[in-house]
Amino acid sequence: MPKKPAPSARHAEPAVKLSARGAKRLQGRHPWVYRSDIVGANDIPSGALVRVHDPRGKFLGTALYSSSSQIAIRMISHGSVDDLPALVAERVRAAIAYRKELVRNTDAYRIVFSEADFLPGLIVDRYNDVLCVQILTQAMDAAPVRDAILQTLRDELQPAGIVERVEARIRELEQLPPRPSGLLWGEKSSTVVNMNGVRFHYDGFEGQKTGAFLDQRENYAAAAEYAHGEALDAFCYQGGYALHFSLHPAARCSKVTGVDSSRPALEMAEKNATLNGLELEWIEANAFDLLRDYAAANRRYDTIVLDPPAFAKTKRDLDKALRGYKELNLRAMKMLRPGGVLVTCSCSFHVGAAEFLKVVADAAQDAHKDLRVLENRGAAKDHPILLNVPETGYLQCLIFSVSD
């Protein structure tokens, strides 16, 4: 987190004192402190800027306070902050500049990734000329902060529309008044984007996340390098992998099939195929059942993608999640022809990189297959992993060559 000038003598912001454990967490450069680690805090207004001290009264920096979340404070600076909207505007500009250096071959990418851009509680995705904003904390929801975010995005990126996607449950948890999703600025809420030369429809008010899985964008192109023969994109959503396997110049697929349980997702996938002048096969099904039935019927593929939703939403789900990943990977491996390619993903933060590798290795053992790692990947570079904040590194994408 960039340093700010040293604190001056007097401050209007309320102060909080942390337990030794809370202070240690901050020294480890994780920006969150849980309510149970706050030992002194009186009547702090929701969303306030607070000055944070260790148990001996030493000043540790400035944080955003939430009166309702278990994550009571999220650090925003290791120094003092005089003007939060100005600081947020500066960080948004820095986040945009960071992407300018890194992002290639796309007009759809994440511009602000919350803690990883030192803007806890703010997500901004760019879909060509439409921006999609998500505001997840009390402090980011304050009117002067919202205004600063919008003004900076307009000045820096000149979008035709800025959409806000509201997750009602998160607003409820943060005890923020309900508000609908809607256009915050401009007139445009839908557009067409281009990732790696493949075009996709975007509608700011439809679909999952902010509309697409932008974190997979670089993985689409990487996987296309190996994709060949008959390909099955399980959990295909709006066709990200499937369309790349059909259109990317490196891909050598003879037939591509996408499977998802969501009809609206498949309708969009079909529209995307048409937009690119393609006709692909889309199957509405439970991918677990479909893989089991296809495996039993001896169906074979040369390339299989597994990109299921997060199985472990909490730590408690971990064992069940690992069994789910193993089962899926086992079925896919059995269906691959020799020399086949397996692209297997996990977006469960609670399943660590080592655990995910182990689960795939266990599946390989049971399937009697040898797997060679072609690539061991994560989210696209516009979703940076902040090293001391493990929560920012949730996506695994492994690409294997599978032999008997």
Ligand code: SAH
């Ligand atoms: N690969 C996609 C993202 C997949 S997200 C991309 O890159 O865009 C996970 C998808 O799994 C969602 O589209 C969801 O609708 C679908 N899904 C969830 N449970 C499913 C199930 N049991 N069978 C098939 N699809 C499922």
